[in-house]
Amino acid sequence: MARVVVDVMLKPEILDPQGRAVRGALGRLGLDGVTDVRQGKQFVIDLDAELTDEAVALLHEIAGTLLSNPVIEDYVLHTNPAESPT
Amino acid sequence: MTARIGVVTFPGTLDDRDAARAVRLGGAEPVALWHGDHDLRSVDAVILPGGFSYGDYLRCGAISRFAPVMTEVIDAARGGMPVLGICNGFQILCESHLLPGALTRNSSLHFVCRDQVLRIENSATAWTNAFAPGQEILVPLKNGEGRYEADQSTLDMLEGEGRVVFRYVGGNPNGSRRDIAGVCNERGNVVGLMPHPEHSVEPLTGPSLDGLGVIASVLAALTGTAPVGVGKVTA
Numbered sequence A: 001m002a003r004v005v006v007d008v009m010l011k012p013e014i015l016d017p018q019g020r021a022v023r024g025a026l027g028r029l030g031l032d033g034v035t036d037v038r039q040g041k042q043f044v045i046d047l048d049a050e051l052t053d054e055a056v057a058l059l060h061e062i063a064g065t066l067l068s069n070p071v072i073e074d075y076v077l078h079t080n081p082a083e084s085p086t
Numbered sequence B: 001m002t003a004r005i006g007v008v009t010f011p012g013t014l015d016d017r018d019a020a021r022a023v024r025l026g027g028a029e030p031v032a033l034w035h036g037d038h039d040l041r042s043v044d045a046v047i048l049p050g051g052f053s054y055g056d057y058l059r060c061g062a063i064s065r066f067a068p069v070m071t072e073v074i075d076a077a078r079g080g081m082p083v084l085g086i087c088n089g090f091q092i093l094c095e096s097h098l099l100p101g102a103l104t105r106n107s108s109l110h111f112v113c114r115d116q117v118l119r120i121e122n123s124a125t126a127w128t129n130a131f132a133p134g135q136e137i138l139v140p141l142k143n144g145e146g147r148y149e150a151d152q153s154t155l156d157m158l159e160g161e162g163r164v165v166f167r168y169v170g171g172n173p174n175g176s177r178r179d180i181a182g183v184c185n186e187r188g189n190v191v192g193l194m195p196h197p198e199h200s201v202e203p204l205t206g207p208s209l210d211g212l213g214v215i216a217s218v219l220a221a222l223t224g225t226a227p228v229g230v231g232k233v234t235a
Helices: A017-028 A053-067 B016-025 B068-078 B088-095 B152-160 B212-223
Strands: A002-010 A041-047 A073-078 B004-009 B029-034 B045-048 B083-086 B102-104 B112-120 B136-143 B147-149 B164-169 B180-184 B190-193
Touching: A002 A053, A041 A053, A053 A073, B004 B016, B016 B029, B016 B212, B045 B068, B045 B088, B068 B083, B083 B088, B088 B102, B088 B190, B112 B180, B147 B180, B152 B180, B164 B190
Parallel strands: B004 B029, B004 B045, B045 B083, B083 B190
Antiparallel strands: A002 A041, A002 A073, B102 B147, B112 B136, B112 B164, B164 B180, B180 B190
């Protein structure tokens, strides 16, 4: 049993109109000081297996082929999500 | 012999009937293809129509890329079969890496629906050879994620090789890089565009009949009366 987390973000050079809209909303709320917002996706994946090297390789394939499009997005695979800052 | 042009239906496809009707009005035989079948039913060309396949969950076209029929479509496209992706079909071709780049959220964040002027930048592909170089056509456009994105070197390559096939004229509706509305692969047999030529085939439902030129083009390509290639790169 294992849980991993994959974060997918648009590459920095790709325009993110959703994040821009969120930033605009913050300004209208009077919440100042935010210079930029980028919006992404998070996938929480439960495996019926231990996190072997093979399993990690499979997860990278999943993240790089289906969960993200390498033309416009980068992904980060967290194999110890409990240790990640919240 | 009448050319057989397949039109793929995925769950969530909307414009398969319109594409089939355009094929019929253009003088070819439409053949319904099903996303779940590993079978192209001996068609001569394939159209991936518009819509929201698989709900467009994850990313537009990302799940459709792995549909069973796409195995055959990708193989046939690499073998030279004419393949046209319209709107969601363009997104699927990009996700399948048959075409470079990707389609992203419109810069305005609005779904845009309007009649759009396009300039034919390459009239040598399998799907545009019936048009004159530089000809302007009027077809409907309707999308929320139609902003064409690719890195600078890819854009420069596409421009240099004449692989920008359609370009927006009279205003860029979605923030696409370099006003790009459609591109093709190296051989010119695979073409994708966001606007909808299949809706411009009858006076009742479209702003022009310009879309018929797309069907006329593929018929000419299939019968060998028009050379297929990327015209501007011929040495």
